[in-house]
Amino acid sequence: MDLADRDAMASLFDQQKFQRVIHLGAQAGVRYSIENPHAYADSNLIGHLNILEGCRHHKIEQSALRLIQFSLCCPTTGLRFFTVYGPWGRPDMALFKFTRAMIAGMLFHNRTTTGTVETGSPATSSAPYRVYNIGNSQPVTLMSYIEAIEKALGITAKKNLMPMQPGDVLETSADTEALFKAIGFKPQTGVEEGVKNFVDWYRDFYRV
Known part of the structure; x- marks a missing residue:
């Protein structure tokens, strides 16, 4: 619909x-x-x-x-998701694209930095008209992100470094203090663990 x-x-x-x-x-x-x-x-x-x-x-x-x-x-709770990644992630996201390209031995283009997140969704009738950021307050550099993918795959990426592209941002991070105060939630999954979870899912799902 x-x-x-x-x-x-x-x-x-x-x-x-x-x-x-x-x-x-x-x-x-x-x-x-x-x-x-x-x-x-x-x-x-x-x-x-x-x-x-x-x-x-x-x-x-x-x-x-x-x-x-x-x-x-x-009563309404607004959720702002920051660069969500993991199993069943969107094919247009960097982690999905990079993993697919590295397995295929393709060259891919590095452009900008990235923030990483895991998700949780608070919505309680006692908190009307609230907005919560869902993400990680500690940015992860793009090269660190790629290194985590390389480690999880056991493959060295073929990289072509490029300047910033339209739509790129220098850095993203989420202020999750309100979320923590509301439900005590803080991200627990580090980038290496999160990337490995995705890579394990990707290999299993696509049989590669």
Whole structure:
């Protein structure tokens, strides 16, 4: 279902009589947003608004939503995910691309630094209108990230160092203090362990 389809979303809320809503659907990926910004506006703004309106009109008890929003309709928890990686990760993410390229013996292009994260999703009715960052407050350099992939794969990457590209950022990290105060959650998985978990999954899933 297209989240931007107002009539379809209204019909969904009418039919299902939801009590709570967890919305994690969105158009992801910074680079594609430069190529096709309207896809992002349709999914992440219009689609998000349609879900908020469904919650408002149907008096949803509680919602947990991926994007930041201003909501007067029901207790709402906004979740901001930072560079999520791991098993079942998105194929357009660096870890997926680098792993695939290294196994295939392909050259890949290094561009920028990266922050690493693991996820947790707090949403309680006692914390309405909150926004939590889900991520790691300690940035990991791109070269350290690649070294972790090399170690997990037992392969040395063929690298082509390049300048910053459109959409690249120098550094990302998440301030997770509010999350810790709310539920006591702190990231426990180091980058080497997280990368190894992904590589083990990748090899098993793709039989490589």
